[in-house]
Amino acid sequence: MNIGDAARASGVSAKMIRYYEQSGLIPKAGRTAGGYRDYSANDVHMLRFVRRARDLGFSIVEIEELLQLWRDRSRQSADVKRIALARIADLRRRIHAMEEMAATLQHLASSCSGDHRPDCPILADLEQGEVAKPRRTRGAIDEAPQ
Amino acid sequence: MNIGDAARASGVSAKMIRYYEQSGLIPKAGRTAGGYRDYSANDVHMLRFVRRARDLGFSIVEIEELLQLWRDRSRQSADVKRIALARIADLRRRIHAMEEMAATLQHLASSCSGDHRPDCPILADLEQGEVAKPRRTRGAIDEAPQ
DNA sequence: GGTGGGGCTTCCAGCCGTGGGAAGGTCAAG
DNA sequence: CTTGACCTTCCCACGGCTGGAAGCCCCACC
Known part of the structure; x- marks a missing residue:
């Protein structure tokens, strides 16, 4: 099975398969x-595993771990669960940060007349907003593929 | 005022100031x-504006727009509000996608015993997770901005 | 037996925002 | 004048891809 067929069967692009390799x-x-490159049904199976994990937002490093656990028949489910829980915690943190951003913006937007006049509380806030340091949240998985 | 002072005063690193320039x-x-490089108090003001906007998750392109509006005394607040609302909508989409991921993972994790045994529903799901045939980029979070 | 096209191969380059570091110039204090 | 903190430019790396170019390879069709 060629890389193109494997790509179609797994949902991982040929480019990505080469990149992962x-x-x-x-x-x-x-x-x-x-x-x-020649792929077996088993390889496609693995590629699907990778794809599903990426869809769930696991990082490449995490997927590497998961793949090892997948291949290891004597693995303990606790190891897998640990990774999943860490991922959930990470998601919750990001969600929380984004909710705060949305709330702040919503507040600003609703106090903005949104008309032809130049006065704008949104700009006024940006102008002097005191800034805590909510670390960047636009990285990693929430950044959709382009 | 040197770049280092401007960096400290604005909260934007010297590296980033050069990059933005x-x-x-x-x-x-x-x-x-x-x-x-020599910076005035006004420049620092602008850098703070940029920093605050980045903290609120605006993209560089959006900040470019906001900066223009900020400098334009005859701008209409509706223009600013439009950008803010678009950003809010984007945040909500991302939040929703991430909530779905978290829910799926939570479901899997809670049905995983997390002990020394090798059986693990998380891996079982990854193994056969439904991979849609149509090459939708990345499930829920596709629809990439830009 | 040719040929055209599509698929395959490799490599290189870029995206965004940021940090790290080397090699060298500048400045103010001691 | 020396020191060392700062500045300058330049390149490299990250994650997670995506695109393009140049050049093989394979198969169907005539």
Whole structure:
């Protein structure tokens, strides 16, 4: 099975499959006589695993861990659960930060007349807003693929 | 005022100030005889504006717009409000997507015994998680901005 | 037996926002 | 004048991809 077929079957683009292989996330695929990468149904299975994990927002590093646990028949479910719980905690933190942003903006927007006049409390806030340091939250998974 | 002082006064790192200047977000700073960038209190004001906006999650492009509006005395508050509302909508979409991820993971984690045994519903889900055939980018959080 | 096209290969470059660091110039205090 | 804190430019890296170019390879069709 060529990389294109594997891509279609797994939902991971051919580009990404090569990238994952090159970065060591997945093992190097076998090659045909012509030098093409060759994939088995099992490989597709693994690619789907990766895709599903990315859809759930796991980072590449976390997926690396999950893949190892997946392959390890003697793994303990606690190890997997630990990663999942950490991911949940991370999500909750990001959600909370984003909710605060939305609330602040909502407050500003609702006190803004939104008409033709130049007065605007939103700009007024930006102008002098005292700034705590809510670390960047626009990274990682919430940044949709372009 | 040197870049370091401006950085401390605005909360934007010197690195970022240079980056913002280089990428055209903020105007080029004047230079001293020795080639150092020179900042006024007004420049610091602008940098704080940028920082506050980034903390509220506005993208660089949005901040560019906001800065123009900020400088434009004849701007209409509706223009600013439009950007703020778009940002709120974007935040809400992201929050929703992340809540779904968290809920799914929570469900999986709570059905995982998390002990020494190898059985794990989290891996079981990843293993066969529904991968939609149509190449939708990334499930719930697709619809990439920009 | 040719040929055209699509798929495959590699490599290189970029996105955003940020931090790190090297090599060298500038400044103010001692 | 020396020291050392600061500044300058430049390049590299991250994550997580995406795109493009140049060049093989393979298969169907004539």
